[in-house]
Amino acid sequence: MAPPTSTPAVVDVDVLIVGAGPVGLNLAYQLQRFSSPPLSSQNKPISVHIIEKHPKPMQEAFGRAVTFWPRSMEILSQMGLGDQITQQCVAVRTSAAYDTTGTEVFGRGWSFLEGIEDTRFKFASVLRQKFVEDIFRAELKKYGVQVSEMKSFVSLEIDESIAPGEKGRVKATILDTSGGEGQEKEYVVRCRYLIGCDGSRTVVRGAAGIESDGDRTEDKWVRIDGVLKSTTMPKPRSYGAIESPIYGNVLWIPLDHGATRLGFAMNEERRKAYKELNQEIFIEEAKLSVKPFEIEYERVDWASVYSVGQRVARTFWAKESVFLAGDAAHSHSSGAGQGMNAGMHDAVNLGWKLALVLTGVLKREVLETYSLERQPNSKKLIKYDEDISVLVSGRLPKDYTGDKTEDPNVVLGKILQEAKGFNTGLTIGFEPNLAVLRDDSGVEDLSAVAAKRSIVPAPAIPGFRAPDIQVLTPALWEPVWLQSLMANVARFYILVFVGKSAHAKELFMGLKADLQKNQRISPSKAPITEAKSNGVHLNGDSSLAQEWPVDFVTILPEKVGNAWFELGTDPLGRVYYDGDGSANKRYGVDSDSGAAFVLRPDGWIGARFELEAKTVIDDIDFYLSRLLC
Structure with a gap:
């Protein structure tokens, strides 16, 4: 449970969760849901301490992810959260792509949206991250769990003399800054397991000694959310792509509560035109990015520029006690809209396994399957995102083997269409392991079979989702x-x-x-x-x-x-x-x-x-x- 306002010097819990974004909140919710009556006969639910470096208003100012793809909605719905999301989200069923003249070009951009099948969620569920977090926080409140804000993870110690999974094996030092400047103090959390959900700038990953692979590019992307007073964009309620000669493939997403998100690459030449980048500059750049269409803002809720990078941890758990999930485990661009979705897949994969281990129902060895299942899929996402992020910026990937004179916007549309199963999450599968009983020994060409299994609908075999019919x-x-x-x-x-x-x-x-x-x-x-x-x-x-x-x-x-x-x-x-x-x-x-x-x-x-x-x-x-x- 959450500690009182005056945090004691030592907090003893079953699980420490570092980071209270959607992934950390989802995991805390599952651990409570699966260990509390009437779903569990335990006398005491799993105790959780979930910390967040920033206060909620500052978190909301970060903007961040907005889209749930169909498989994410399926798994969230099975957790009892589907109705809350669909009550608020924008269900986007159509796409629109426009060339540099403003002429609609069919089959490009996000056109796969209109061909979603094999699920009842035949649309993109668009709901900004801050509202998703509100849903999870409200659910946690029902269990008496609150996020401990303005608490930062500092360091980690594993007591090897204590067996994995036993109380006190993990000791984490936490810095409490809630008292204000000059009133900072440290306290210790002793727990069985620690889950790092602390984002792409994760401290937990380094403290756990987990290395990662990847790099950060020189590309800078702008994201701006706001309510438009007016626009000449023909289909403003569709998932849009505007092919700009200056900004590459400009993203247009209708958001919840009447807002709209624009996203585009801002190359070095554009950045050099300004002494500093601020909200006023982002608004002007946004207006230029959607040309030949016009936009006028009523208000801007959030605007930011960030670097694009792709990294994936070599393992998602270490020392049999520390897990990574979400951006702490895999960071990538938002080009394919996978950030919040990949994090939900992490959380849902780990949640039931850890809860049932802690309640004495599941064998500890099953925890290893979390990394075995999610890490390969994250590597696949990173490779996919490397190409997407370059194409969105208006260039062909360096290792592109096709026609070098081909329009990057056309190639982008093809890749998004080909990766429809992975993008929607409907073909995400796992190799045989302790939790997947499948015999692939008689398959001669596994790579060819894997490619076939990535096409919607994926086969109803062990390691793949149970189809919703x-x-x-x-x-x-x-x-x-x-x-x-x-x-x-x-x-x-x-x-x-x-x-x-x-x-x-x-x-x-x-x-x-x-x-x-x-x-x-x-x-x-x-x-x-x-x-x-x-x-x-x-x-x-x-x-x-x-x-x-x-x-x-x-x-x-x-x-x-x-x-x-x-x-x-x-x-x-x-x-x-x-x-x-x-x-x-x-x-x-x-x-x-x-x-x-x-x-x-x-x-x-x-x-x-x-x-x-x-x-x-x-x-x-x-x-x-x-x-x-």
Whole structure:
């Protein structure tokens, strides 16, 4: 919990989080959510101390990230936050690109926006970071947790005589400047784990001895947010790209609360034209950048110029006790709009793993999969961003192998379109590891297969997201999205597709019989007390705290009047119908024989088993036993 106003000399907690941006706040929220009743039978929730160097008003003045892409919205929605974001965001479904004459040129810029598929979030959710932080802070307040502002991380000490994960292994020195100049004082936080979410200028990364790779370019980018009094831009509510001969590819984003963001590269020649760069200069440059269109500002909320750089940490955890997340782990330009999204992926990947380790449900070895899964994807993002940032500045990348006379704006549009799956987050996948049971040994050309898997829709195989498809509710036959039925409450879901044939029904009966013999995942042992999260009724019972956190969902291949009549027995967990066969098809299931999927709490598929194997329960037990205590 947050310490009192007068911070004691020593604070003892389970987790110290350095940095209270969206990533740090998200992690604090998950640790509280997954360890507090009714989702946990623990007597005490995980204790968290979250610090931030700057007071909230100063943080808000930084501007920063604005866009959530579809996969980010899926995972946030499964955490119960989707409605709060969609209530405030601008849902941008269209794009517009204009050449130097102001003529609209189709298929360039952000055109992939209009071709988003395989998700119910077929748009960019634009909500400025400060409002996202407000949502997380409000949720944390419900758990009695507040951000300790004006506290800076100073140094780190790991007590190797204390076993990893035990109390007091990590000692961090914190500088408290809340008393004002001359009243600074230091205090110590003793904790089990420390998470560095302290941005691209991270101090935690260096203190943990984690090296990083990359560099910083000489490019300078301007970002300016404000409310426009007037504009001649034809489509001001679209995600826009204006191809300026001076500023490269100018970014235009409609923001929440009636505002608009403009972003453009300011080369050295333009910068030399001014003795100093200030808000007035940014406004004048913004007006020039959108030519031949006109803009007039009613007010400016924020304006800044910053250097573009790409760096990625060599590992996202060190000494079995210190994690990095967000910009502290990987910094890049905002050219592809990935900053807040990559950070959300970090937080959601780490959140359930750390929470379940701290509550004694998950084995500590699973923590290693956080870096194994997120670091390669961050390296991929950095490589992608290196090209994007150069193209946005109006130049071709140095290692570009295509036609050297090609228009950089055209190349930019092509790259954004080709990387649609990665940009939207819908094809982000993980290699086999402790939490991903997939056999790639029979694949001859893994690089070719990986390229194929990066195309939307990605296959429904272990290591990739569980597709969100519509199924029908019993009796009413009303359509409902599958992901909305499986909230992220730090539980695993076993999704059973029952086949159509009589043989498939026999396989299901055999599966149920085997399940009754299993003491760890048997439905007869499933918790019975009702809890509610994200509008879905879930199960939880403190008397069964040692049972594995598993829920079942059964999908029947057709809509029927009653599941019992169809199966000759009760379904496993809640039951829904695949009315038109699209669910079976999207999951690659033979609708005659059926299959079972183990979905991780974060919504990625952990394992898949064919019901024909007749050893499904043993196979599921094997997968879960690698992870769960």
